[in-house]
Amino acid sequence: xxxxxxxxxxxxxxxxxxxxxxxxxxxxxxxxxxxxxxxxxxxxxxxxxxxxxxxxxxxxxxxxxxxxxxxxxxxxxxxxxxxxxxxxxxxxxxxxxxxxxxxxxxxxxxxxx
Amino acid sequence: xxxxxxxxxxxxxxxxxxxxxxxxxxxxxxxxxxxxxxxxxxxxxxxxxxxxxxxxxxxxxxxxxxxxxxxxxxxxxxxxxxxxxxxxxxxxxxxxxxxxxxxxxxxxxxxxxxxx
Numbered sequence: 387x388x389x390x391x392x393x394x395x396x397x398x399x400x401x402x403x404x405x406x407x408x409x410x411x412x413x414x415x416x417x418x419x420x421x422x423x424x425x426x427x428x429x430x431x432x433x434x435x436x437x438x439x440x441x442x443x444x445x446x447x448x449x450x451x452x453x454x455x456x457x458x459x460x461x462x463x464x465x466x467x468x469x470x471x472x473x474x475x476x477x478x479x480x481x482x483x484x485x486x487x488x489x490x491x492x493x494x495x496x497x498x499x
Numbered sequence: 500x501x502x503x504x505x506x507x508x509x510x511x512x513x514x515x516x517x518x519x520x521x522x523x524x525x526x527x528x529x530x531x532x533x534x535x536x537x538x539x540x541x542x543x544x545x546x547x548x549x550x551x552x553x554x555x556x557x558x559x560x561x562x563x564x565x566x567x568x569x570x571x572x573x574x575x576x577x578x579x580x581x582x583x584x585x586x587x588x589x590x591x592x593x594x595x596x597x598x599x600x601x602x603x604x605x606x607x608x609x610x611x612x613x614x615x
Contacts, residue, residue, distance in 0.1 A: 419602050421602070426607070427537075427587055427607075427608050428605070428607055428608070429543075429589065429605040429608075430605070431602040431603070431604075434601075434602050442601075442602060476542065476543065478543075478602075478603075480602075484531055484550075484593055484594075484595075484601065485531060485548075485550035485551075487533065487545055487548055488533070488545075488593075488602075488603055489545075490535075490542050490543040490544075491542055492541060492542035493541075493542050495540075
């Protein structure tokens with residue numbers, strides 16, 4: 387059973403389009419995150435949600451909007467896609483006790499052409 | 500605020516040699532520290548973690564790391580490298596304790612190359 391699953395795994399789209407990436411976790415964790423990994427492999431947190439409430443919102447363009455319908459799901463909507471949005475996006479989740487650790491999904495490779 | 504510095508964006512070792520990947524952290528509060536590995540075109544897999552228990556931590560695939568508060572370091576080692584260890588390695592930090600929704604702050608990663 388996949389603990390943190392993301393769909394789609396690959397996403398190729400044109401500039402200006404709107405797209406969504408879905409994430410689901412079956413670990414019973416309270417907190418979910420979105421990270422962006424750029425072409426140099428640097429990982430940076432974008433958002434975190436705790437029990438459906440937005441906690442962290444880093445300096446991300448407002449074209450990016452997370453949506454959490456329940457604590458097991460955290461989706462990422464991106465409007466008006468730009469070339470610079472091309473990256474790998476990782477979903478992750480963690481327990482309230484961070485000593486348990488953070489579990490990552492397998493990533494979504496977004497390519498904007 | 501927390502940060503992680505990984506010395507060496509690329510490290511090359513011979514198969515069978517010692518692997519040493521360096522990680523130094525900065526944190527205003529007691530840290531939890533993690534090492535993750537990323538194989539090509541895959542996600543992040545947890546290798547090991549320090550969460551204020553034993554300072555010498557053993558992980559999967561024969562890796563271990565030692566937390567040294569005086570040196571603010573959490574270096575990753577493996578006695579004998581295998582070809583299958585070739586991957587990107589990330590050190591990460593978060594604040595100790597439960598509650599809240601603090602994410603991980605990552606270092607820039609070290610690409611480990613294994614020479615036959």
